[in-house]
Amino acid sequence: MAGPLQRELNADEALEHEVMALILEALHLDVSIDEVDPTAPLFSEGLGLDSIDMLEIALTVSKKYGFDLRSEDRSAFGSFRALSAHVAMHRTK
Amino acid sequence: MMRSTMPAADVLYARRSAPLPRRPTPDAHALLAHQQPGDVVALHRGRPIAVDEFLGSAHELARRLPGRPYSINLCKDRYHFLLGFAAALLARQVSLLPTSRAEHALTQLIQRYPDSYVLTDHADGPTGRRVYHMPESLVDGRIHTDIPLIPADQVAAIVFTSGTTGMPRAHCKTWGSLVRGADALRKRIPFGEGPLTTLGTVPPQHMYGLETTIMLPLRSGWSMHGNHPILPADMEAAMKEACHPVWLMTTPTHLRAYVARRTHLPRLTGILSATMPLDRTVAEAAERIWQVPLYEVYGCTEGGAIGTRRTSMEGHWTLCPGLSMWQEGDSAWLSGGHVGPPIVLADRINLRDDGSFSLVGRSSDLIKIAGKRASLAALNATLTQIDGVVDGAFYRPSHAQAQERRLVAFVVAPGIPAATIRAELRKRIDPLFLPRPLYLVDALPRNAMGKLPRETFEAFASATAAGARRQRR
Numbered sequence: 001m002a003g004p005l006q007r008e009l010n011a012d013e014a015l016e017h018e019v020m021a022l023i024l025e026a027l028h029l030d031v032s033i034d035e036v037d038p039t040a041p042l043f044s045e046g047l048g049l050d051s052i053d054m055l056e057i058a059l060t061v062s063k064k065y066g067f068d069l070r071s072e073d074r075s076a077f078g079s080f081r082a083l084s085a086h087v088a089m090h091r092t093k
Numbered sequence: 094m095m096r097s098t099m100p101a102a103d104v105l106y107a108r109r110s111a112p113l114p115r116r117p118t119p120d121a122h123a124l125l126a127h128q129q130p131g132d133v134v135a136l137h138r139g140r141p142i143a144v145d146e147f148l149g150s151a152h153e154l155a156r157r158l159p160g161r162p163y164s165i166n167l168c169k170d171r172y173h174f175l176l177g178f179a180a181a182l183l184a185r186q187v188s189l190l191p192t193s194r195a196e197h198a199l200t201q202l203i204q205r206y207p208d209s210y211v212l213t214d215h216a217d218g219p220t221g222r223r224v225y226h227m228p229e230s231l232v233d234g235r236i237h238t239d240i241p242l243i244p245a246d247q248v249a250a251i252v253f254t255s256g257t258t259g260m261p262r263a264h265c266k267t268w269g270s271l272v273r274g275a276d277a278l279r280k281r282i283p284f285g286e287g288p289l290t291t292l293g294t295v296p297p298q299h300m301y302g303l304e305t306t307i308m309l310p311l312r313s314g315w316s317m318h319g320n321h322p323i324l325p326a327d328m329e330a331a332m333k334e335a336c337h338p339v340w341l342m343t344t345p346t347h348l349r350a351y352v353a354r355r356t357h358l359p360r361l362t363g364i365l366s367a368t369m370p371l372d373r374t375v376a377e378a379a380e381r382i383w384q385v386p387l388y389e390v391y392g393c394t395e396g397g398a399i400g401t402r403r404t405s406m407e408g409h410w411t412l413c414p415g416l417s418m419w420q421e422g423d424s425a426w427l428s429g430g431h432v433g434p435p436i437v438l439a440d441r442i443n444l445r446d447d448g449s450f451s452l453v454g455r456s457s458d459l460i461k462i463a464g465k466r467a468s469l470a471a472l473n474a475t476l477t478q479i480d481g482v483v484d485g486a487f488y489r490p491s492h493a494q495a496q497e498r499r500l501v502a503f504v505v506a507p508g509i510p511a512a513t514i515r516a517e518l519r520k521r522i523d524p525l526f527l528p529r530p531l532y533l534v535d536a537l538p539r540n541a542m543g544k545l546p547r548e549t550f551e552a553f554a555s556a557t558a559a560g561a562r563r564q565r566r
Contacts, residue, residue: 028498028529050524051323052463055350058324062354068326 012088019061019084026060027053038080057083066092121242122272124151124179126314130238133316136290137172139334141316147179148237154180156233159225163209163251165189165202166298172319173214173227174297175307178250181212182243182268188250190298192261192465194218197521201260245269252300254394255467264395273431274397275308277413281401282388284313284363290335292318293342294328299464300394301367305342323347325356338362345371346463352378361385366404367392368464370452376404391452393439394466396432400450409449420444439466460489460500462525472526476502479517481509484537486545487528488554501554502528505536532557 020033027049042049042057049057054077058069061083067090069076076086127134127144134147142150154176158164164181166188168174181188189209191202199219203209211219214227243249249268253261293306310317315337322331328351332339340363343351348366351358352375361383366376367390376387391410392398399418400410412418415430425442428435441453460467469487476485485504504514511531518527538553539545 031530052346052525055323055347058326059350059353062325068354069324070326070330071322071324072327 012084015088016081016084019087020080022060022064023057023080023083026056036080038084040079042077042079042083061087064093065090120246121244122268122312124182124241124243125311127240128314132288132314133336134310135172135175135317135319136334136336137170137319141336142172144240145237147176148239148241149233149235150176150231151179151183152235152237153231153233154228155183157228157231158184158186158212159210161186161208161210163187163189163206165191165199165206165209165211167191167194167211167218168214168227169296169321170214170227170319171293171297171306171317171321175311175317175319176231177212177227178297178307182247182249183241185247187248190250190252190303192253192255192299193523195519195521195523198261198523243268245272250303252303252394255471266397270397270431270433271304271308272312273415274304275312277415277431278304278309278390278398278401279313280414281398281411282363282365283386284340288337289313289315289362290318290337290339290360291315291342292328292331292335292339293321294323294347295342295344295368295464296321299368300397301390301392301464302342304392304397305365305367305390325351325354329357332358332360335360340365344368344464345375348379349375352382355382358383364388365390367398369461371404373404373408380405395436396427396438399427399432399438409445409451411449418442418444418448418450425450460487460526462499465523465525467523467526472500472522475521476504476514476518479506479514479521482506482514484539486537486550487526488550490554499529500526501558502531503534503537503554503557504531505534509533530561532561 016038017033020036020038024031024033024036054071062068065087073086076083125134125144130145131143133141134144135142158180164177164186166174166177166181168177178188189202189206191198203223211224212227213219213224245268247268248265249271250266251263252266253263255261291306291310293302295302295306297303297307306317309315318331318335320331322328339360341358341361342365345366345368348364348371363385364379364387366387371389379387387404389402389404390398391400398413399416400412402410413430416427416432417429418425418427420426420442423441425438425440425444426435427438439459443451443453458469460469460472469489472487473485476482476487483505485502488501488503490498490501506514511533515527515531534557537545538549540549
C-alpha cells in the first residue's frame with residue numbers, strides 16, 4: 001500500500017522521530033529513541049519531566065518550528081506523539 | 094459544604110474607620126498594608142480581588158479549616174496559597190511549606206507533624222481524610238474593613254532545607270521576621286511609590302517566592318498575580334491582565350528563556366532574580382530588551398533575603414538593612430534584622446571592608462538545581478535505602494553549564510530493573526534531583542576506605558556513559 005495515506009503516515013512518523021530526538025537531546029536524557037514509548041506521558045509518570053523541562057521543551061520547539069507552546073496546550077504535553085501532532089499542526093517552519 | 098465546628102478565629106482587630114486603619118505596634122503587624130477597602134490585593138483568574146472580598150474569604154476559610162495546628166499548604170494557584178496562608182494566620186495555625194511534593198517526602202512530613210492537615214487546590218497529590226480541598230467559593234456575607242493585626246511572635250510558617258541525613262531541617266518563620274524581611278527588601282530595591290503588581294515564576298512554598306510574591310505585596314499594599322506562568326507565551330498573557338506596573342519575581346533559568354524568546358512584556362517595570370547567580374550578560378540583555386532595572390537577591394531558606402545587587406552595574410552584593418555578617422574561619426555567619434539569632438551560611442563568602450560581599454563557592458556536598466538545594470550525602474542515603482540496591486552514588490557532572498545539568502546516578506542492584514529504582518526514587522526525592530540517566534553497574538570504584546575519590550569516580554562516570562552511548566548505536 002503506497003498511496004497518499006501511507007506517505008502521510010511516513011511523514012508523521014518521521015516528524016515524531018525528529019521531535020523525540022530533539023527533545024531527548026535538549027533535556028540531556030541520554031536514552032535512545034527505541035527505549036522511549038512515544039505514547040507514554042511526559043510528566044509525572046513515564047519520563048517524569050518537570051516544569052524546567054517544560055520550559056526547555058517550549059524553547060526548543062519555538063526555535064525549531066517557529067511557534068510558541070502554552071501550558072494551556074495541555075494535551076500537547078501529553079506524550080511525544082501528541083507533541084509531534086501539535087507541532088505538525090502549528091509549525092511555521 | 095459542611096461548616097467546621099471550629100470557633101471563629103480569635104483575632105486582634107484595629108479600630109474600624111475609613112480609610113482603613115493601620116496602627117503598627119511593636120508586637121503586632123497588620124496582615125496587609127492596603128489603604129482603601131477597594132484596593133486590589135490579588136488578580137485571580139483575571140478578576141481583581143479587593144481588600145474587603147479578600148478579608149471576607151480569608152475569615153470564612155479560617156472558620157472552615159480543620160481545627161489542627163499545622164496546615165501543609167500545597168496550593169498551586171498563588172491566590173489560593175495566599176488565602177490559605179492568611180486563613181492559617183487568622184486561625185493561629187502554622188503553615189508548613191514543603192519544598193517537595195514527592196509522596197515519600199509528604200508522608201515523612203505528616204509523620205513528623207501528626208497534628209497537621211494538607212490544604213490543596215488540585216486533584217493530583219495526596220488523598221484521604223487529612224486532605225482539605227480549597228472551596229470554590231468562600232463568601233461569609235459580612236463586610237470586612239478591619240485589617241487584622243497578627244502578633245509579631247506568632248509562628249507564621251515553617252520552611253525546610255535538606256539535612257545531610259535525608260531528614261529535612263525545619264526553620265520557623267515568625268510573622269514579625271517575615272514582615273521585617275519584606276520591609277528590608279523594600280528598603281534595598283527602588284520599587285517606587287505607586288502600587289505595583291507582582292508576578293512570580295517561583296512557587297510561594299519556596300522562601301524566595303514567599304518573600305517576593307506573598308509578603309512583599311501584602312506589606313506594600315500591592316496586588317499579586319494569582320497565576321504561576323512558566324512558558325514565555327503564558328508570561329505574555331499573564332502580563333496583559335495586570336492592573337498595575339509589574340515587577341517580575343523570577344530565576345535565571347526562567348529569565349534566560351524569556352531573554353532568548355524576547356518575550357513581549359508590555360507592563361514590566363522591574364525584575365528580581367534569585368535562587369542562583371545570574372550571568373551579567375543575561376542581566377544586561379534583559380535590561381536592554383525591556384528597558385527596566387534588574388536586581389538580584391542573594392538569600393537562603395534559613396535567612397531569607399540577605400543581600401542584593403544591580404547585576405548590570407555591580408559585581409558585589411550589598412547586605413540588607415538590619416543584618417550583620419562576619420567570618421569565622423571558612424564560614425560566614427549572619428544575624429540581626431529579619432534573620433534574628435546567628436545562622437551559618439552554606440556558601441563561602443568573601444566579606445569586604447565596606448560591608449559588601451561576594452560569593453566564592455559552596456560546600457562540595459551541596460547540590461543546587463533550579464533553586465532547590467539537596468545534600469549529595471542525603472541523596473546517596475535515600476538511594477541505598479531502596480530495597481535491592483546494594484550500592485549506589487549520585488554524581489554531579491563538573492563540566493560547563495553544570496548548574497542546570499541534572500545529576501547522574503550509578504547503582505548496583507542485581508536483578509532489579511532501572512525503571513523500578515527510578516519509580517522508587519520518584520516517591521522519595523524531588524523530580525529535579527532524579528538521575529539523568531541512572532546507570533546500572535556491577536560495582537562502584539570504591540577505594541580501600543570505601544570512599545569514592547573524585548578523580549576515580551569522574552573517570553568511571555565518563556567511561557560508563559561512553560559505554561552506554563556505544564551500546565545504543
